[in-house]
Amino acid sequence: MEVDTLQDAQETKNGGNDFKENGSLDPVVYQLVRVEGDGTLVPPTEDEVLQIEQFLDDKVDLPSIDDVGNVEDFFTNDCMLLKEPDFEEGYSELETNGEIHTQQFDADLEVDRLKPSVDSLDIPSKCTVDHDHKPDKLNTEQGDNNIVHQDNASTETPKSTVLNDSCSAEKEKTDACSRSVNNSSTGPSVSGVTSSVPDFSILRGEVCLDNLTIRELQEAFRATFGRETTVKDKLWLKRRITMGLTNSCDVQSSGCVVKDYKIVCKDAKHELPTIEGIPKAEVEATSLVRYQVLGPGNERDTPSCSYYRSEDQQRSSNRLKGVSTDNDESEGTLQDEQGAAKRLRKPTKRYIEELSDTETLGSTGKLSSPGKMAAHGEVLLRQRVTPLQEVDSLSITYPTRKDTFGGFSVHVPYASRMRRGRPRRNFISFLDDDPPVECPEVQMAVETMSGKDGEHVNHVNSAVEVPLMKNTEKKGGHIETAEKKGGHIETADNKEIHSIEADDICRSDAKTKTKRGFKRKHHRAWTLSEVLKLVDGVAQFGPGKWSEIRRLSFASYSYRTSVDLKDKWRNLIRASQTQLSPENDGVCPRKSNPSIIPVPPAILLRVKELAELQSQAGNLAAAIKFSGQSSKVAQGRGSSGFL
DNA sequence: CTTAGGG
């Protein structure tokens, strides 16, 4: 398994209010999209993006090389997990995944008009059965409805006769689906899928996929996944089907017979290591542990579930489940604890498919698709609109953007882009402004990737150039984290230097942009050297001469404006007073925040002295104004040299 | 444009 697999397996996520703490996400990647009234997809607003950024935090970690192994491990186990008790549930849950999100849209946006797009976006079989069955429950008008579906699906299918039941369930779903499709006026009907019922008999008993024709395989695929596939690749189909039936990722591309959802290798005649043999409890435990690894989001229940369902709702839905209550119970518990523990999410069926896809395609794991990330906005949208069948048959590359974390250049999902400016209010402007938005990223790359170049100009000390605050870039907490994880405190020098150019671009860009700080100036932590320069500058030119100081001492730091200097100085003074004078037991007020490297007391001392000078200067201005002296005065123990 | 201050 490769990192890219994870990223490729994107899920449709809608904007709106569903991004909150609990909005658990796939361990994979989400693509934030908003469905417009007419069914078209639109990039998320920055606000929306922001809302999920925190989740992506964990996600971002995934691709990190170190985690790959774990991830793989995880999926393997998880696959097995699905198999056992709630096989069905696993499935329906997984399948409903996309739908759920989309459905939430119904609440957020215009309900009726969305249906079509929903259908077109998602797997046919995903259509809501429950609208028919449990009209009373959650699926009223609130965004909570979605949950029931999967629950029902799982509930209504006794475990014993898994296959057949699942078939019927699927059938129902399909029917319901077609209904809803038909009901909706404009909906692009799902090609044929809804018209006929898959031939589930094909999956009955011992299935030897090798003996099936492509058509049969496709049928089997449909019976397995509840949707059609246009893929004609036998190998691919076989793998998919096998995986689907066995719920295992570990499937050989051929020579396997599926019997009772277990893989039986023709040749080896032995079952692949599935959940069999592993104590249920152990498995469960495993899952628990794993769940904690991945993300705040959780998953046994679909994201929306955990978030949208109130406690009561959850209970009621649990009741609905009936059969699989015990499992649900634990799930519920898990959910309750999810806040504290990170858990992994079951790989979605789609993920599984994607997985095999990449494998089949001989993917060695290109980390993503750099080439296609160009116009993410649009490209991405189109992709989402494409019928799923096609989506998984093609080697879709999902839009990502390159970003740098802790020195690693990785592609992160489009949605995880950091917000740079003030929230954008409308999509149009969002799109229009896209280029500039990219700037920070570029900068990041430049900063972290390239080695230091030029700018040794009047550089006094490049030694201590560590940002005073480690969370240099990106205000958002999570990126910060990512950076830390990257683990290196690069010499700020690097940072500064490279940032300069990029930032300049950015700034000019921002400034040219629509007035009112559409973009907030990229936050740059003040480095020690900068502070020193500032202090020196103040000492030399006197306080208030910001423009001068900037011109002379900060010639190389084009991103520091005189105002910045002024602000910083103000802060320094504050710090010196707070942190120094009351003889604070050496504990800085901002203590316990490891990410903040306090300004060395030595400097603060100077600041303080200068500050005192200033205040006194108020009365005896003349003394300081004669710069020549003032600097000396300042450097020489302040008040002493003073008249 | 530069400063000073408040936010």
Added chain:
DNA sequence: CCCTAAG
């Protein structure tokens, strides 16, 4: 950092 009011 941003924004504004004042020189």
